[in-house]
Amino acid sequence: VGSGVVWDDFVAWAVEHGYGGVENLSLIPGHVGATPVQNIGAYGTEAGECIDRVEAVDIVKGEKVTIDAATCRFGYRDSIFKHEWKNRFLVTYVTFRLTKHPEFKLHYGSVKDEVIRLGEPSLKVIRQAIIRIREAKLPDVKVLPNAGSFFKNPMVERVIADTLQEKYPALPVYPVDDDHVKLAAGWLIEAAGWKGKVVGHAGVHEKQALVLVNMGGATGIEIAHLANEIKKSVFLQFGVWLEPEVNVI
Ligand SMILES: Cc1cc2nc3c(=O)[nH]c(=O)nc-3n(C[C@H](O)[C@H](O)[C@H](O)COP(=O)(O)OP(=O)(O)OC[C@H]3O[C@@H](n4cnc5c(N)ncnc54)[C@H](O)[C@@H]3O)c2cc1C
Incomplete structure (x- = not known):
């Protein structure tokens, strides 16, 4: 996925095609290129769990590199891009490993209750539930920065x-x-x-x-x-x- 793709457009695409892994990360603002930097996370899921590799340009050497997930050292809202490699690499693509047989993660906060309210658990229902929860709790940046x-x-x-x-x-x-x-x-x-x-x-x-x-x-x-x-x-x-x-x- 290109780094300039809007993150939630990618999540919507994955859910639409039945690929599991990122549905709990619905509606997080920003672009794909930032996701390995912060290892975005929400509702019991982190992007690093399904990132396979990151393509980037080494700004110091001017070379293209491919960085595997282990090297990214993903942690809680953390990665190597926030430490030794801060401002060193410009992420151009992120490759995600999604699954056709997802295990739904419903244990975090009120996700399960909201999913039950909406129907049977599925990728689409989970995405809908997360969007509802986020919209009800988080202020819209355009209204309240x-x-x-x-x-x-x-x-x-x-x-x-x-x-x-x-x-x-x-x-x-x-x-x-x-x-x-x-x-x-x-x-x-x-x-x-x-x-x-x-x-x-x-x-x-x-x-x-x-x-x-x-x-x-x-x-x-x-x-x-x-x-x-x-x-x-x-x-x-x-x-x-x-x-x-x-x-x-
Ligand atoms: C209302 C709201 C809710 C949010 N909810 C969550 C949440 O639930 N979970 C969560 O994890 N975060 C959340 N965030 C934080 C934010 O959405 C994430 O950090 C997101 O990844 C930011 O994306 P961005 O494209 O705006 O990156 P920026 O904020 O512009 O950049 C973030 C960092 O990544 C670096 N970076 C960006 N793009 C690249 C690139 N292509 N190559 C190299 N470095 C790059 C920047 O230099 C910077 O250090 C929320 C923010 C808001 C405003």
Whole structure:
């Protein structure tokens, strides 16, 4: 898929043709070329799980290269393109390995409930469900400017999550491996009282606390200030540091 293809056009094409793998990533804004950089992810799926290889131009050597998935070192919202190879390669094509026999991933958040509301699970129904959930929760960038999730879901040791859950039984926890889990950053921010708050021209979205929004005319400093205040208060209440998911320029 060419790097200039709109990501969601590709997802729509895959679903339409019965190829599974990217349906949970419906409606993520942006283009295909950025997907291996951020290893875009949503609703229990990451692009890296079905990226086979990446074609790129090495900007330093001026040569075309093909980079296999293992070399991309995909991690949670992370890849080698954010570290040693930052700004080194211009992605031109991404090759995805999709499947004609998909295993549906319905376990994340409210996906299963929404799918049941819409009918029998299928690629099309899952895409429709994800679009509905996203449209209901995420602000439209054209109406309320935002960069999507501002913070990553923090990864912590399981024992820390267990201790937190004793005090906050509703705290959502997503398993990573035997010793680590991810916490829902949006839940922590909301529980710290930030959901819907506005500071100057910057605010925390009223329906999704993980999204910082520009209410109109907010400066970068205002957004950064709000982000820092949120980080501090989440740390004071839960002892967990939030890391930004966005690029801060
Ligand atoms: C409302 C909203 C919801 C979002 N939801 C999600 C979500 O659910 N999950 C998620 O993972 N992200 C999400 N995002 C973030 C965003 O959609 C992704 O990061 C997406 O990949 C950005 O694509 P882009 O084409 O706009 O890239 P840009 O933001 O322009 O670039 C992102 C990075 O990739 C690099 N890059 C871009 N294209 C290339 C290329 N061809 N070659 C080399 N480097 C390149 C850029 O230099 C930059 O470092 C959301 C954003 C918004 C606004």
